C-alpha cells in the first residue's frame with residue numbers, strides 16, 4: 001500500500017496489510033463502557049500528577065493528516081497508572097467532517113466531534129520518543145474529548161487563530177507568545193479511564209498506556225471549522241477531516257477507572 005490514510009482504498013480496514021499488528025490484542029481506540037470499568041483505588045493512592053511548563057516558541061505543523069504541536073520544554077507527568085516519569089513530546093487532534101463524528105475513543109458508543117492527544121514518552125527508561133515508541137511501557141497518551149459550546153476554548157484559540165498559516169502539508173510556524181499546554185487539560189483530571197493500548201495510526205505500536213479523561217473540553221463551532229479547513233496536501237487538496245480510527249475490541253484487557 002502506497003501510503004495509509006482514511007480513504008476507502010487506504011483507510012483503517014486496509015492497514016493490516018502493511019501493519020499486521022493492526023490485528024493485535026492491545027489496539028486502540030476502544031469504546032469506553034463506564035459500567036465495564038473496574039474502579040481501582042491504586043490509581044488515586046498515587047495520584048496522576050501533571051507538571052507542564054510554558055513553551056517559549058511552540059512549533060505548530062501540518063504533517064498532512066492532522067495538526068501537531070512539537071514540545072521542547074520539560075513538561076512531565078507521573079503517577080496514576082504510570083511507573084516513572086513521562087515527558088510531553090507533542091500533541092495533535094483527530095476530528096470529523098461534522099459534529100456527529102471525529103473522536104477515536106467513544107463513550108458508550110457515542111462519538112465526540114474531536115479528540116485531543118497529548119503524547120508523552122517514558123523518560124525514566126528511554127532517552128527519546130523514537131526509542132520509546134515501540135516499547136510496551138514506552139508511551140502515555142492523554143485522550144481528551146472535545147464538545148461543542150457557544151464559547152471558544154481560550155487555550156486552543158492561540159492555535160485555531162493561526163491554523164490558516166499551516167493550511168497546507170509540511171507548513172509549520174512558531175507560536176510567538178509563550179504557551180503552557182496545561183491550558184488544554186479539563187478542569188478535573190482526577191476522573192479518567194486507563195487501559196493498555198496502541199498508537200491509533202500506523203505503525204500502530206502496542207506501546208501506549210492510555211489515560212482518557214471523563215471531562216471533555218469545550219470548543220466553538222468556528223474552532224471546529226478552522227480544523228476542517230486544514231488541507232491534506234498543497235493548495236486545492238482535500239480537507240483533513242474524519243482522521244479517526246474506529247474502535248477495536250477491548251478483548252481480555254482490563255479497563256480501569258480512577259473514580260466510582
Ligand SMILES: COc1ccc([C@H]2OC(=S)NC2=O)c(OC)c1
Nearest residue numbers: 117119141198199200201202203
Ligand atoms: C510516530 O509517531 C506517532 C505515530 C502515530 C501516532 C498516532 O497514534 C496516536 S495515539 N495518535 C496518532 O496520530 C502518534 O501519536 C502518538 C505518534
Ligand SMILES: [Zn+2]
Nearest residue numbers: 092094117200
Ligand atoms: Zn492521535
